Amino acid sequence: MTRFWTRLVxxxxxITGVNYIAWRWAASLNWDAWWIALPLVIAETYSLIDVMLxxxxxxxxxxxKGAPPPPADxxxxxxxxxxxxxxxxVMTTALAAQKIRHPHSTWILDDGARxxxxxxAEEHGLGYVTRSEDWTSNLPRHAKAGNLNNAxxxxxxxxxxxxxxxxxxxxxxxxKTLGYFNNRRVALVQTxxxxxxxxxxxxLGSQAPLFYGPIQQGKDGWNAAFFCGSNAILRRExxxxxxxxxxxxxxxxxxxxxxxxxxxxxxxxRKSADMETPLVAQVLDEVEAATREAxxxxxxxxxxxxxxxxxxxxxxxxxxxxxxxxxxxLQADLEEIAAMELAHVxxxxxxxxxxxxxxxMSARDWSPxxxxxxxxxxxxxxxxxxxxxxxxxxxxxxISVTEDMATAMRMHAMGWESVYHHEVLAYGLAPxxxxxxxxxxxxxxxxxxQVLLRENPLVQKGLKLGQRLMYFATMWTYLSxxxxxxxxxxxxxYLLLGILPVTSLSWDFFxxxxxxxxxxxxxxxxxxxxxxxxxxxxYSLALFPTWIKACSTAARNVWFGRPLGFAVTPKARQSxxxxxxxxxxxxxxxxxxxxxxxxxxxxLATGLAEPLGTLVNVAWVIFDLVVMSILVRxxxxxxxxxxxxxxATERNADGV
Amino acid sequence: MEFSHEVKESxxxxxANGRLNMVSAPKLREFVTDVIAAGSNRIVVNLENTAFMDxxxxxxxxxxxxxxRQAGGDLRIAAVQPxxxxxxxxxxxxxxxxxxxxxxxxxxxx
Numbered sequence: 001m002t003r004f005w006t007r008l009v010x011x012x013x014x015i016t017g018v019n020y021i022a023w024r025w026a027a028s029l030n031w032d033a034w035w036i037a038l039p040l041v042i043a044e045t046y047s048l049i050d051v052m053l054x055x056x057x058x059x060x061x062x063x064x065k066g067a068p069p070p071p072a073d074x075x076x077x078x079x080x081x082x083x084x085x086x087x088x089x090v091m092t093t094a095l096a097a098q099k100i101r102h103p104h105s106t107w108i109l110d111d112g113a114r115x116x117x118x119x120x121a122e123e124h125g126l127g128y129v130t131r132s133e134d135w136t137s138n139l140p141r142h143a144k145a146g147n148l149n150n151a152x153x154x155x156x157x158x159x160x161x162x163x164x165x166x167x168x169x170x171x172x173x174x175x176k177t178l179g180y181f182n183n184r185r186v187a188l189v190q191t192x193x194x195x196x197x198x199x200x201x202x203x204l205g206s207q208a209p210l211f212y213g214p215i216q217q218g219k220d221g222w223n224a225a226f227f228c229g230s231n232a233i234l235r236r237e238x239x240x241x242x243x244x245x246x247x248x249x250x251x252x253x254x255x256x257x258x259x260x261x262x263x264x265x266x267x268x269x270r271k272s273a274d275m276e277t278p279l280v281a282q283v284l285d286e287v288e289a290a291t292r293e294a295x296x297x298x299x300x301x302x303x304x305x306x307x308x309x310x311x312x313x314x315x316x317x318x319x320x321x322x323x324x325x326x327x328x329x330l331q332a333d334l335e336e337i338a339a340m341e342l343a344h345v346x347x348x349x350x351x352x353x354x355x356x357x358x359x360x361m362s363a364r365d366w367s368p369x370x371x372x373x374x375x376x377x378x379x380x381x382x383x384x385x386x387x388x389x390x391x392x393x394x395x396x397x398x399i400s401v402t403e404d405m406a407t408a409m410r411m412h413a414m415g416w417e418s419v420y421h422h423e424v425l426a427y428g429l430a431p432x433x434x435x436x437x438x439x440x441x442x443x444x445x446x447x448x449x450q451v452l453l454r455e456n457p458l459v460q461k462g463l464k465l466g467q468r469l470m471y472f473a474t475m476w477t478y479l480s481x482x483x484x485x486x487x488x489x490x491x492x493x494y495l496l497l498g499i500l501p502v503t504s505l506s507w508d509f510f511x512x513x514x515x516x517x518x519x520x521x522x523x524x525x526x527x528x529x530x531x532x533x534x535x536x537x538x539y540s541l542a543l544f545p546t547w548i549k550a551c552s553t554a555a556r557n558v559w560f561g562r563p564l565g566f567a568v569t570p571k572a573r574q575s576x577x578x579x580x581x582x583x584x585x586x587x588x589x590x591x592x593x594x595x596x597x598x599x600x601x602x603x604l605a606t607g608l609a610e611p612l613g614t615l616v617n618v619a620w621v622i623f624d625l626v627v628m629s630i631l632v633r634x635x636x637x638x639x640x641x642x643x644x645x646x647x648a649t650e651r652n653a654d655g656v
Numbered sequence: 657m658e659f660s661h662e663v664k665e666s667x668x669x670x671x672a673n674g675r676l677n678m679v680s681a682p683k684l685r686e687f688v689t690d691v692i693a694a695g696s697n698r699i700v701v702n703l704e705n706t707a708f709m710d711x712x713x714x715x716x717x718x719x720x721x722x723x724x725r726q727a728g729g730d731l732r733i734a735a736v737q738p739x740x741x742x743x744x745x746x747x748x749x750x751x752x753x754x755x756x757x758x759x760x761x762x763x764x765x766x
Contacts, residue, residue: 272679280678322678326711327747333715333722334752340725351748360746361711366739368710371677 010055016516017048028502037501043483053473058527060221067179076104077157082165083111102174111147135390145396145403164230166429173425180419187238187416191231195430197640203633204437205539206430209531216420224470225420226408243395258381262291265374286318320362327353399454402447413462432639445550453558481547491617495600538630545585597621659687668696673705676713688720697729700762704735732762
């Protein structure tokens, strides 16, 4: 029944929304003020697409009835990932994990390699994993994804329960979820992330009831519920498959790139080095011939291992010829010296360079070819060892600072299925101050945008259309920062300057706009089935500087290789007084909105502005200010006091 | 790779800074030949800042030795770094080119 009403409201939303936005584009634009009219209609179109994607999500809302019992002999590794969190916190989680009822091994994945934690783990009989020696300091560590990938190579459970250091699991977490894997195609079961240190009014918007609810349930309906980094169970086989496919893909890509670069590298080498010795030119000819042949073999689909091996053999032989020539010339020089002054060289005669010395001098690290750096770089890249990574097989995606979504998307693209189990089975700790919360949101947003830019779901082979749109929907919401700026600017511009982006605020406008607005809110109410969504709506607008920063830094990172300025989210509260500086842009915008409202009212009183336009825009300003007001509470929030909050052990009543 | 030289009382010191490899080796030959042509036949190649040498570099050093001997003088090397030392030992060239700890020491005995 709920599904019927939800779908009805979705249909109404689409009809009223398209009706409104089509009219806006076709008949309402004030071209005299195109510089605000156009941005505003684009922002509104953005919002319509956003709500349509939400409607599509909840269209297939899937309410699961729980999992069948799992086979008793299913083996599970429980991973607790930590980097610098408080040892007490890690141990509380680890000991709770140890008490999970289904047979399993519990592992602490300590990226901080802290001896104290190792001792505690041993004392309690817990597994303890740090990075293997393959992770040398010159290779990328890939943060949490690297930590998990490292642990995957050192353990062997069929399934992996992944928990952040603060996520205390319930003893029945595996019993409730493992049975979903009886379906051989299921690779992931995600459960909600719920925070026990959040008061009922949730000033920092930590709980995400809409996401860990209708949104994930809707995505589940499209087989697109995705991995959120913690409180999830993964099938090792699927992860390893992902790692192997990724390895082959990356290797082929880097070989293709190297071959493409080889021509110009060789050309450049011919030009730059003084090629007095014809032998060097010969070696370059040989390298060129070898790469050309490799290209043909690659296009013919020959195995990468053989192709790269052959190139290496040919180049090695050429290099050895070069070294031999050097040695022969050197030997000739020595003979000449000896002939000049017999006495000096002595009885032992001219020293002879042994064959093994020639071999050694031809090896990669001492090879004369090393002088031609660009050529050497090309040859190094023509390998299957993946020397630029600590381990060739990286099961968890490393293309983004949030490895979870990218990993899930690749799983879906390979035909695996996922499950969202809507029942809180682990209790975590949310940030208790604005600064930490902003860091965390920035990181999520950056990660999501990275995935969008590196592996745009709309063009991923293997994903069904619905899955593509489900991933895209989440990414789309993170573009809201730009729309927010326009939504703030439009009323300010009208109230201060009297410039209206629409031709007139007439009957035509209200008859289209109001039904859309009403149905839109109704959609959230029906789809949310009474869960509080207002806090989420406030933050999606109020954190506009964070969203914009995330988009710009992620774009710079992906396109120009600049660092993200990435920080691990601290789990402990940051000290210090209220930090208003964190929300400076929002304070400036709020002040502008307030001033604009006052000026607008004065203009109305003096007859410079018309009543209807002023009224609508002042109402709009008031809405914006109410939205922003949450930030005042966030800045003043002093952290969680258990006495006033809900009982931490209370189970989510909305479960299966 | 950068080369410089300084004419001292009893010898000329040639400094080779950087990697002595296939690209820079011909330049070393040229440089030392010029120093010899300018009238110094007792040469010390200071390898203090030469972290790496390949077979071409070694060939160039021997070539320079030959040039110095042909001019009636000698070429010696000083302040050899680990990788270069390994190359010299491996190829037995340490029997031909003795390494001195400093440039000053190289010709101190004659």
